[in-house]
Amino acid sequence: MTSLRPPLLRSVLAGGILICLPGLDGAEPKEDHLIATTVAAAGADYLVQGEYLGTAGGKQLAAQVVAQGDGKFLAVFEPGGLPGDGWNGTDRIEVDGKASGDTTTFGQIGWHGALTGPTFTGTTDAGAAFTLTKVTRVSPTMGAKPPAGAVVLYDGSNTDAWKDGKVETIEGEKCLAVGAETKRSFTSYHLHVEFRLPFKPFARSQERGNSGIYIHHTYEIQVLDSFGLKPQANDIGALYTVVPPLLNACHPPLTWQTYDIDWQGPTFDGAGTKTGNAAVTVRLNGTLVQDHTEVKSGTGANKKKTETPQGGPLWLQDHQNPVYYRNVWLAEKT
Template sequence: MTPHSRLLAATLTILLGSCLSPTSLLANDIAEIPDFMGDWSGEWTNPKGGYYRNSFKLMARVIGKGDNIYEVQFVEEFDKRVRPYLVATARAQGNTLVLQSGDWNATFSEGVCKGAGIPIDGELMEFELRKIQRVSPTKGQEPPADAIVLYDGSGLDAWGTGSKNGAVWKIQNNGDLVSIPANPETRERNNLYTKEHFEACRIHLEFKVPYEPYNRFQHRANSGVFFQNTYEVQILDSYGNTGSWDDVGAIYKVSPPRVNASFPPGEWQTLDVEYHPAEFNLGGTLVALPKITVYLNGVMVQKDQTITSQTSHGWKGRQPEPEYVTGPVWLQDHGHQISFRNIWIQKL
């Protein structure tokens, strides 16, 4: 598929809306991750004074948009809800990424970025950044002695599937568990369910999203972790997004993450979730809504968040019901090749 046909397909997806399958037409259009893309960290090299005399930090996210186009976000820190110094478009020219926007300029090449810009309420200053790869502090975390190992690369004995026509969940030679879409244009899904049902629990899992440069919004590497069939913690390629209620770490369409702590596609990320179901009295009257705490890549993005309604598409807006105080945990097949590993759960 040529770049022009990719863009045409993406445009048709937006324009036709419900006339097309909800699964992205380009879900399997996975690209290699460019060297420029990802996190950059460094400092202002000649701070002029005032605030910047003691705060030299400068960081950048480089997000691929396809066709050698990139969005660059300059910020003071990652994993904070801070106003960017600059969000601008850059274009790759051979092995160099070049940005020119107003008084800002930057070149990214061979893991080094050099440039100059004007921070908020500041003067023109030079900076130097280097490409980095952040690692979640819970990556590779071993399961506690009382945990149930759901997936360790050796098999899927703890899991069952729904449809026989949806994705095929395959264990790769390296032990990664990957959902392979059977047909990106079909509505058929094949979610992976735990055979055992759980009430209050704590789960750890690691995931990696592919790079889909021509896909946008909910069509960009979408999946999720569901509790009791009804409450979804979103998985998505949200790298560089603001962190809305349908981004990674969100309680889908209920609560946005406190910050967007996502890593770039192609890098392993972690979700650590503690879930407590709704409570009912003996008469079946609801006395407490479910609550959830979520850490994305070691950063708390939900804290004791009350889940006010069910999040599943067919049930949105409905309050919990007594029969939904226990149920399986499941991984969503949304037509994208998401990788998983090191999944374990504790009953609380």
């Protein structure tokens, strides 16, 4: 995967903003190298970004408003409701918008609207009036408690289960930083993990809050701010570069999100010869995004990595983005 920062830039975390400092060539940092890790540091555009729900012409309508930097926005209208909560999964209308003062105005291909505070009003291309109100969804598995016998990997108290486990305090909460790898290896299990993505409105694609859940340090379930995007095989919920998610269930950045991953490792005979492929079922924020997906080999750069009966550690990929984790536990299968 590509590097996310110019090699001559240094960065520091201050007041919830990751600031890239001038490099050795003396160049000044660009605004698009500011990365907010707290709501307080995210600025006015973050208050506009989010999910909106209401009706148009008596039918339910939703919109996901995505910040694109410098007061520019993309509104994705979704008839029926939000992804995983009423939307039909196919119809989406993308409309550009621009903020001016307290109002963000949208207008394109017959759709027009104005967003002020938590209220988004306008008309569809069919002339139906809509009124949408900002909503904040919480995953139904947020705060899930580990069952009896589960392996608690991180509950905020210590990093004893991890190599390179580092804790950072974000908005008063002790969070596990990227780059940590479990000391133990595991084979098949149910994994619960909660994560929080940074707000990077100027970034695009793989530069927008990138990390990954690496099972056996071999198979990656992508972690990325894909909010409002058409899902691809390198977006959140994907078996990285192999299988795209069934649905883009990503919530806005700077909100806690959940992965619940059911992993069945590959099988081997007594001589260590592989006899069956791995399989994975993934729920992102409670929505099914991988359904018993067959996993034939490692993903990304690990495609040719040798699979073993012993499984491997869990790694939270460090992709030079301030992604944070909490409430990480797994229940091993017998």
